[in-house]
Amino acid sequence: MLRVLLGDWRHQGRAILLAALCLSFWSTQTHALEVGETLTGFAELRGRQVPLPEGTWTVAGLGNNTIVSGVAGAYGTIENAVLLQLNGDKVRGIVEINTNAISVTEGWGTTDACLRDGVLAKLNLYRTAVDGFCYFVTETSRPAASGTEAWEAAKAFAAEGGYALPMEWLTVGFRLSNRHDILDARYHFDGLELGTLAPSISVWTPETVVDDPQKYAVVNDLNAWAGLTSELFEAGLRGRLSERLHGLSVPQPLALVEDGSVDPGAIGRASKAARKRALEDLAADGVIRQDDLAAYFAAVDNTAPPPTLESYYQTLVAKMISFNLFRVSVDYLLAYIVTVSAAVSGYITTAIVVTHSMAQIANDLAWDSYIAGQRRDGSELVEFGYIAQPVEKRS
Structure with missing residues (x-):
């Protein structure tokens, strides 16, 4: 009896799965x-x-x-x-x-x-x-x-x-x-x-x-x-x-x-308009209180705009300059501790910077060559x- 019931259940399960797959197929038709x-x-x-x-x-x-x-x-x-x-x-x-x-x-x-x-x-x-x-x-x-x-x-x-x-x-x-x-x-x-x-x-x-x-x-x-x-x-x-x-x-x-630039608050899933629309939906569903909606809207309006590509690269350049200044200062300090000579320490630091720069270029070229060799048709x-x-x- 149990075997028969299991057989019926499996049969029904296949039917349900098939129906679900068909429904999924038709629902994805555009x-x-x-x-x-x-x-x-x-x-x-x-x-x-x-x-x-x-x-x-x-x-x-x-x-x-x-x-x-x-x-x-x-x-x-x-x-x-x-x-x-x-x-x-x-x-x-x-x-x-x-x-x-x-x-x-x-x-x-x-x-x-x-x-x-x-x-x-x-x-x-x-x-x-x-x-x-x-x-x-x-x-x-x-x-x-x-x-x-x-x-x-x-x-x-x-x-x-x-x-x-x-x-x-x-x-x-x-x-x-x-x-x-x-x-x-x-x-x-x-x-x-x-x-x-x-x-x-x-x-x-x-x-x-x-x-x-x-x-x-x-x-x-x-x-x-x-x-x-x-x-x-x-x-x-x-x-x-x-x-x-x-x-x-x-x-x-x-x-x-008005200020001559694209309004970043109007584009994308994190835009102010999209967030306000989502808040209104949550309030309509009772997830948040209508009384709190104004406070949420004010928080959205007071959000700082997202960083632009220009600001990103400006920050990237500033970080690169600050890191290299720190690195060069450490190289100079270590050279000075060993030589106790400002001139010699300067020559050593310069040689280190030039050597590292050339090594970095050679490393980049080697990686470019390796990546080019690994490329397949999809990268053309x-x-x-x-x-x-x-x-x-x-x-």
């Missing part, structure tokens, strides 16, 4: 994008999500993309979406998204824009032989040749609606990949908010940016926006962006606050067909 659909907050493609700057974005083109350069292991089955942000009869912003339909095991490499000189700003957050995350800021222009299926559809969509497409943009791009999957997104902005500094009017090169304080400030703002938005891509690759945004949108990168460049290309240096 809504397929459709041309003409409008989105806010984020766009989802193949279950991977990309944050969208505030405002309404229209899906203008969908299709398959190709790998222009890279390894065969990355396959050629890439899904591509192009979204437009419309303002009157103009296209004010474009987002192009690329993600894989077939997973791999050797990673997806990196993009040239995160490595080459000539971009306005770039940062490689991490990079190994099988995964990586980077972003960049640069000026791009629309190529004359035909583009991807999605881009051709988007151009037709804009032409049919009478929307003017800009020829040149300021572009912020992200490349995030792990061993199996990739999320490649590029945001193109016409920059008309910048007036005479708009990329269709003014020249944007590293040289002109350095020489122009206004352009330098704009690039810093775009770089700060990219750095703050980058944390959302990690969640987006796992399809968990809705948990981070809580129905909110990231701000427009060129929509500056993998480029897709994009709607824009870097602007050639203009006089």
